[in-house]
Amino acid sequence: MKWNLRLTAANKGIWKASELQRSLAEHGLVISAGKMSGLWSGQPVSLKLEDLDVICVALGCEIGDLLIPEPQKVPRPGQDNETGRIAVGAATTPPTVVPKRRDGRSLPPE
Numbered sequence: 490m491k492w493n494l495r496l497t498a499a500n501k502g503i504w505k506a507s508e509l510q511r512s513l514a515e516h517g518l519v520i521s522a523g524k525m526s527g528l529w530s531g532q533p534v535s536l537k538l539e540d541l542d543v544i545c546v547a548l549g550c551e552i553g554d555l556l557i558p559e560p561q562k563v564p565r566p567g568q569d570n571e572t573g574r575i576a577v578g579a580a581t582t583p584p585t586v587v588p589k590r591r592d593g594r595s596l597p598p599e
Contacts (some may be wrong), residue, residue: 491557492532494544501548506530509547518543 494509503509506529510589518540520528527533544577 491559492528493555493557494528495530496549500554500574501550504549512547516543516547518547542596563585 493588498504498509503512506525509529510525512520528536541555544555548554558585
């Protein structure tokens with residue numbers, strides 16, 4: 490998902506994070522300057538659904554205006570992608586298994 494808050498706000502005539510912060514406070518959502526900066530300039534790590542409701546009301550938008558799906562970023566089975574992930578079932582060297590003693594003592598060196 491792509492976070493599209495700045496463009497959505499700009500389409501509604503809001504150009505500064507502080508303007509949106511005041512508008513959200515008028516609708517009952519008080520956000521710290523740090524969290525507002527994160528929402529405005531980046532991709533939020535987490536956001537409450539209730540907060541999304543308030544943002545949509547304050548901007549007069551739909552959730553689809555704020556969150557844009559990016560299905561091309563989802564890896565498909567058997568498809569190589571640039572991130573270096575390996576498809577499930579691909580031929581790889583299995584990790585070396587090192588046995589451990591149950592009594593907590595280490596094994597002698599080889």
